[in-house]
Amino acid sequence: MKNFILIGAAGYIAPRHMKAIKETGNNLIAAYDPYDGVGIMDSHFPQAHFFTEFERFDRHIEKIKRAGTKIDYVSICSPNYLHDSHIRYGLRIGADVICEKPLVLNPWNVDALIELEEEYTNKVHTILQLRHHQAILDLKDKIDKGPADKVYDIDLTYITSRGNWYYTSWKGNEDKSGGIASNIGVHFFDMLQWIFGPMIRSSVDIKTIDTNSGVLNFKQANVNWYLSINAENLPQEVREKGQPTFRALTIEGEEIEFSKGFTDLHTVSYQKILNGEGYGLSDAKSSIEIVSQIRNQK
Numbered sequence: 219m220k221n222f223i224l225i226g227a228a229g230y231i232a233p234r235h236m237k238a239i240k241e242t243g244n245n246l247i248a249a250y251d252p253y254d255g256v257g258i259m260d261s262h263f264p265q266a267h268f269f270t271e272f273e274r275f276d277r278h279i280e281k282i283k284r285a286g287t288k289i290d291y292v293s294i295c296s297p298n299y300l301h302d303s304h305i306r307y308g309l310r311i312g313a314d315v316i317c318e319k320p321l322v323l324n325p326w327n328v329d330a331l332i333e334l335e336e337e338y339t340n341k342v343h344t345i346l347q348l349r350h351h352q353a354i355l356d357l358k359d360k361i362d363k364g365p366a367d368k369v370y371d372i373d374l375t376y377i378t379s380r381g382n383w384y385y386t387s388w389k390g391n392e393d394k395s396g397g398i399a400s401n402i403g404v405h406f407f408d409m410l411q412w413i414f415g416p417m418i419r420s421s422v423d424i425k426t427i428d429t430n431s432g433v434l435n436f437k438q439a440n441v442n443w444y445l446s447i448n449a450e451n452l453p454q455e456v457r458e459k460g461q462p463t464f465r466a467l468t469i470e471g472e473e474i475e476f477s478k479g480f481t482d483l484h485t486v487s488y489q490k491i492l493n494g495e496g497y498g499l500s501d502a503k504s505s506i507e508i509v510s511q512i513r514n515q516k
Contacts, residue, residue, distance in 0.1 A: 224249040226295035227256045236262035238488040250275035289313045299394040309338040320404040321502040323396045328503045343496040347483035348409040353476040372441040379449035379462040398430040399512040408505035414439035422515045
């Protein structure tokens with residue numbers, strides 16, 4: 219049984235990490251979040267210590283370490299712009315790190331963390347759950363077995379409705395979230411470069427606070443992509459059904475169905491990491507380069 223601590227316990231994604239820690243047979247001993255609405259912890263680790271001030275959290279971790287408790291992993295679910303700092307904290311206390319996507323906001327942050335990883339001899343892992351999705355694994359296998367010189371035409375659309383709260387929160391601040399492409403698109407871009415090879419070119423057609431779109435050219439794919447958090451952009455038939463989310467991936471006009479099977483992928487990711495088969499800094503860098511370039515394009 220490994221000992222985990224969690225930074226960022228109150229957000230949307232944190233319960234998936236709590237669930238993954240529990241389902242892989244491990245223990246969460248402490249958590250930190252400046253917001254105290256973390257009743258979800260009762261469903262997973264009611265005995266875990268909880269702190270709303272980082273200084274007291276840090277003091278507690280130092281105290282239990284000196285008493286002989288080993289911190290094996292730090293799980294990070296904090297706002298995107300804090301990931302880099304919290305990863306560094308995890309390495310400094312001698313733990314391995316599991317960080318939610320996007321790992322960091324800029325590729326040079328990855329380079330600096332690679333140096334720190336070597337200095338502290340601990341590992342940084344990231345959640346790239348689409349790489350564990352069976353439909354995506356089947357697609358990669360099909361492309362790998364196909365002609366190496368074929369370039370596929372792909373359309374990717376992901377619309378996931380967000381309310382007015384989004385624009386007031388850190389997610390609506392590009393400096394903190396990285397913008398739409400980083401916030402809701404980074405795992406799709408990772409999946410595309412993982413299957414179709416490195417990015418060659420990027421162009422952006424639409425860039426507003428709630429919608430981004432453009433074209434990405436990979437070694438084996440030309441991708442028209444569209445990302446939005448505006449419910450008005452949902453297809454009419456989806457709106458009529460009252461559904462808040464629409465995702466579609468078509469390759470050469472053939473739709474790839476991957477909207478199901480997401481619920482347990484964090485647990486799969488944790489199990490892979492614990493088995494020494496997870497994804498690390500170098501694996502995440504390509505997608506960070508893509509979203510960073512999109513953010514800085516006109």
